[in-house]
Amino acid sequence: MNGASAVIESLGWAATVVFVASYFTRAAVLKRVQMVGALMWVAYGLLTHAWPVVAANVLVFGAAAWTAKRGSPEGEGSAQGLVEGPDPEGA
Numbered sequence: 001m002n003g004a005s006a007v008i009e010s011l012g013w014a015a016t017v018v019f020v021a022s023y024f025t026r027a028a029v030l031k032r033v034q035m036v037g038a039l040m041w042v043a044y045g046l047l048t049h050a051w052p053v054v055a056a057n058v059l060v061f062g063a064a065a066w067t068a069k070r071g072s073p074e075g076e077g078s079a080q081g082l083v084e085g086p087d088p089e090g091a
Helices: 003-024 027-048 051-070
Strands: none
Touching: 003 027, 027 051
16 A cells, blocks of 8 residues: 555544544534534545545535534524423423
């Protein structure tokens, strides 16, 4: 493996680490970590000519940026009403 291939492969592994780490971050930083990981995957996809990787991660980046910008009415990262359902006590 030459130097350029090693750098490209390292970028792919680093993108994987960032992606997995995003699941362990606080909700407040989740979107930013996802955006960094997506950009790393875009770079990896461009360098390896993996166009589906590029396309998928441009979409991931856009979705993370859009949701980070618009925020959430219940507060960032809140899943109230989405996973658990409405409050049974009507609060």
